[in-house]
Amino acid sequence: MNTVARPLPYAAPYGSPRARPRAAFPWVPAFIVFQMLCQLVLISGDIGWARMLVRMAAFGASLALVFGLRGRGSAHPASGPAVLALAVLGICVFHPETRGLEAGVAQVALYAAVLGPLFWVPRLTSIDLGMLRRAVVILWVFHTFSAGIGVMQVYRPGTFQPPVSAVIESKGQDYIESLKITTATGQRVLRPMGLTDVPGGAAISGLYAVLLGVGFFLTRRTPGVMAVSLASIGLGVACLYLSQIRALVVMTGISLVAVVGILLWRRDVRRLSTLVAGLGVMVLAGYVAARNMAGADVANRMGTLVRNRPTQVYYENRGRFLEDAIVKTLPNAPFGEGLGHWGMTATYFGSGAPTKNVWVEIQWAGWIVDGGAPLLVTYLLTIAIALLTVWRTARARPPSPEAHDLPFWGAIVLAYSVGATALTFSYPIFLSQSGMEFWLLNATLFAAARHARQSAAAAAVPAR
Numbered sequence: 001m002n003t004v005a006r007p008l009p010y011a012a013p014y015g016s017p018r019a020r021p022r023a024a025f026p027w028v029p030a031f032i033v034f035q036m037l038c039q040l041v042l043i044s045g046d047i048g049w050a051r052m053l054v055r056m057a058a059f060g061a062s063l064a065l066v067f068g069l070r071g072r073g074s075a076h077p078a079s080g081p082a083v084l085a086l087a088v089l090g091i092c093v094f095h096p097e098t099r100g101l102e103a104g105v106a107q108v109a110l111y112a113a114v115l116g117p118l119f120w121v122p123r124l125t126s127i128d129l130g131m132l133r134r135a136v137v138i139l140w141v142f143h144t145f146s147a148g149i150g151v152m153q154v155y156r157p158g159t160f161q162p163p164v165s166a167v168i169e170s171k172g173q174d175y176i177e178s179l180k181i182t183t184a185t186g187q188r189v190l191r192p193m194g195l196t197d198v199p200g201g202a203a204i205s206g207l208y209a210v211l212l213g214v215g216f217f218l219t220r221r222t223p224g225v226m227a228v229s230l231a232s233i234g235l236g237v238a239c240l241y242l243s244q245i246r247a248l249v250v251m252t253g254i255s256l257v258a259v260v261g262i263l264l265w266r267r268d269v270r271r272l273s274t275l276v277a278g279l280g281v282m283v284l285a286g287y288v289a290a291r292n293m294a295g296a297d298v299a300n301r302m303g304t305l306v307r308n309r310p311t312q313v314y315y316e317n318r319g320r321f322l323e324d325a326i327v328k329t330l331p332n333a334p335f336g337e338g339l340g341h342w343g344m345t346a347t348y349f350g351s352g353a354p355t356k357n358v359w360v361e362i363q364w365a366g367w368i369v370d371g372g373a374p375l376l377v378t379y380l381l382t383i384a385i386a387l388l389t390v391w392r393t394a395r396a397r398p399p400s401p402e403a404h405d406l407p408f409w410g411a412i413v414l415a416y417s418v419g420a421t422a423l424t425f426s427y428p429i430f431l432s433q434s435g436m437e438f439w440l441l442n443a444t445l446f447a448a449a450r451h452a453r454q455s456a457a458a459a460a461v462p463a464r
Helices: 027-042 050-068 079-092 101-115 129-155 173-178 202-219 223-243 246-266 269-294 296-303 310-332 343-349 363-395 406-423 433-460
Strands: 180-182 188-190
Touching: 027 050, 027 129, 027 433, 050 101, 050 343, 050 433, 079 101, 079 363, 101 343, 101 363, 101 433, 129 188, 129 202, 129 223, 129 269, 129 406, 129 433, 173 180, 202 223, 202 246, 202 269, 202 406, 223 246, 223 269, 223 296, 246 269, 246 296, 246 363, 246 406, 269 296, 310 363, 363 406, 363 433, 406 433
Parallel strands: none
Antiparallel strands: 180 188
């Protein structure tokens, strides 16, 4: 019996390559790299009027992503109160004491830019644990290098020294002299700047070098990575001591205590004992190295933290600003004193407008000045929900074997977040690039954890 061959269905020619799905653009790592490039431009030399544009670009990129980037991801739980905080600020633009419309809008834009990653990062469904790791690696490498440069600026005075910010120079020679330390050889040098233009600015890099070094120490078992992580911790500790920014030293201590507390909660005795032993050695090594380079200055500066009760030490340095904000400013101006009276907004957008003298040293005072009780409550609620969200990731079991280190990165982000929250009592962190990095890390961890849970759920569904 003859059979008639049926025509084969259409198929691609043999050997033709299969179409590969287009890889999603790595928005988070690219954003971090852009921030670092802006920082490097600022220390490249005298760029004159372009300095303001570079500073605006660093924050403007976040705003551009908020309004220009689309996605189907679920919103971060803290985005609701964050919108309320921005709404309060929007109303405060019309406060009778706001320093002009331009300054008021600029202040709202600055708040929105800092909060920006909380909105645009969770929209991206492509953010997984791998992208979180890449983002952390970029931050770790940059800040460890910056901390190393900062240590070298003290070890070999005059080398690797970027120009000092024009804002710092404008305050006079006496102020600049107060930002110097005396080395063991008797030389007077500026506090380490690292890859910034601010004396003592390397302290932020020291914090990141320590915390992210702890993160890689906890999540990587290869001897080489663990050794590099320990070296990063020691370098960061030395940089922190040399910078003599006591608030950041305290913030680092609080963050490390938070890491230890989370490991205790998880009953991870093996990692905890290894971490405590490694930290003990590197903290001591970092202190000895800083003491050998800067002599008695390091011991005297750090000794002020323990000579009196912690509450007394804080009150004598920053506590008075908190007391004035809560006891004086808030009752007299429960809805704020208007926008544009302090910080970068006043510097760049407040010229020529009538103003009053408003001095802001801590974040709590900034919130109260800008938006009174409504802004203080809504922003603190935003932070509290963010801390709760990252705590849930840090304490939970990994959703899959592929995401085994997710809880430990949650612990590091939580530790940093706790320390940054504590820093609000000493510095207006949430109107700076450090505040933007706070929201970037929290939002990226949230998106990566969501992706890991969704992938584990999809893998658990039996195939039909």
